[in-house]
Amino acid sequence: MITFKDVSKIYLPDHIALNNINLTIQPKEFVSLAGPSGAGKSTLLRLAIREEQPSKGQIFLEEQEINHLAAKDLPQLRRKIGIVFQDFKLLSNKTAYENIAFAMEVGGRTNQEIEEDVPRVLRLVGLHDRDEHFPDQLSGGEKQRVAIGRALAHRPTILIADEPTGNLDLINTWDIIRLLLKINELGTTVILATHDREIVNTLDRRVITLEKGRVIRDEEKGRYIL
Amino acid sequence: MLTTLSRIVKSGWLNFWRNRWLSSSAISIMGLTIFVTTSLLLINVLTNSLVQILRDKIDISVYFNLETTEEQILETRKSLIDLEEVESVEYVSQEEALEKFEEKHQDNQLLMQSIQELDDNPLEASLNIKAGTASQYEQIVDFLNGSQYKEIIDKINYRQNQAVIARLSSITAVLQRSGVVVSIILALMAVLITFNTIRLAIYSSREEINVMKLVGAGHWHIRGPFIVEGAFYGLVAAVIVLIIFYPVLWLLSPKMTAFLPGSDLFYFFRINFWQILLLQIAVGVSLGVASSLVAIRRYLRD
Secondary structure, rough: EEEEEEEEEOOOOOOOOEEEEEEOOOOEEEEEEEEEOOOOOOHHHHOOOOOOOOOOOEEOOOOOOOOHHHHHHHHHOOOEEEEOOOOOOOOOOOOOOHHHHHHHHHOOOOOOHHHHHHHHHHOOEEEEEEEEOOHHHHOOHHHHHHHHHHOOOOOOEEEEEEEOOOOOOHHHHHHHHHHHHHHHHHEEEEEEEEEHHHHHHOOOEEEEEEEOEEEEEEOOOOOOOO | OOHHHHHHHHHHHHHHHHHHHHHHHHHHHEEEEEEEHHHHHHHHHHHHHHHHHHHHHHEEEEEEEEEEEEEEHHHHHEEEHOOOEEEEEEEEOHHHHHHHHHHOOOOOOHHHHHHHHOOOOOOOEEEEEEEEEEHHHHHHHHHHHHHHHOOOEEEEEEHHHHHHHHHHHHHHHHHHHHHHHHHHHHHHHHHHHHHHHHHHHOOOOOOHHHHHHHHHOOOOHHHHOOOOOHHHHHHHHHHHHHHHHHHHHHHHHHHHHHHHOOOHHHHHHOOOOOHHHHHHHHHHHHHHHHHHHHHHHHHHHO
């Protein structure tokens, strides 16, 4: 499904963000990427969506080597992966509805599909009554739910969430985690990067622990141990 | 394709409308550019009519000896008309000269009396020559002096008028040349300011552009709305400038006409209304579209 083969990322002049990573994530898995800030979690995810290129090694998504994709093929790649960020990254000029619809539009979906799917997605993330609100009018938890809704708009096979609860309070944090689990149950691979010990331990799923750019532990039903 | 286009236009319009504050600043700058462009156009119209007025005031007269026959003068006229420097040649016969003289001096008893006492008409027939440009009079005079007609010519008043002609000639040349230079400089400034305004507007959206890329938007999905937005700036600015120009010209034009007879800016504006509107829209829209295209390019590089 998604494979990292001997991947290293070095930021010039000499900061090694990732050091020889070898990983395979299977379809429909729920994987937590754990580790302290600066361990390389975000870098790994940025490589997976080709926001950055590895300095060395290969990355495969469904047999396709993505580090050699041409710029014009990047939109296609990114429509296969849903992405959720710590800072939400919503389009501030667009309403909740339009943020989700935008992702569908760029994917070339028809108006009819969009009109049917957006309310469905909004219901899934629990925001069907806030569709006309702009990001500024939503709480942090609501913004993150819009962001998740948008990530699901392409019906991606993989959902990548980079510290999605980092800016949220406890109640919202667990709402988001429950939502991610539900999405995973519906058949989407979820990769969750977090440094929150409690989340990782509660999830009781596969945990890959990074430290100083290396994988130091990779366990089924793992715990956050450093 | 059509769906994509309509989505892009709609999205551009929404951005334009929802960023009213940013849009209004871009529109005001763009409006200034269009205002300057239109003003330059009108100033050129004025300059041209001023130059025309000045040029009409310049001519040279060739006076013929009293014994010259009308045929000889008309022959001279014909060969002058064949010169490419010559724009027009007006023949004033002895009788016409006398009539003009009497008309001009009818209040001067002494002059009238003395001319009536003469048996013959003492005034010479003449040709009034107008050249295409003031600098060509010299050549025309040279032609006359070097030709067979030299015999029948009594005098050419070019020498007397030479200084005036030279001054007018340099004034018209300076007017036209400086008009072009000032136009180019002002237009360039206006274009640069507009470009930078739009660049700043797009710079403020760089985060959004990055987000669009990350959710899988192709280049045209990102670029399109910005271009549409730029076109809207131009369109709205053009209409606003036109609305400002109409009453301003209506008020100013009579004063201009008093100052420069023969020029009527408001009339020019009215009969060319649609062309001017189209020109303004073309300037605004192309400036907006081109600026957006250039400004967004760097954010689309991967």
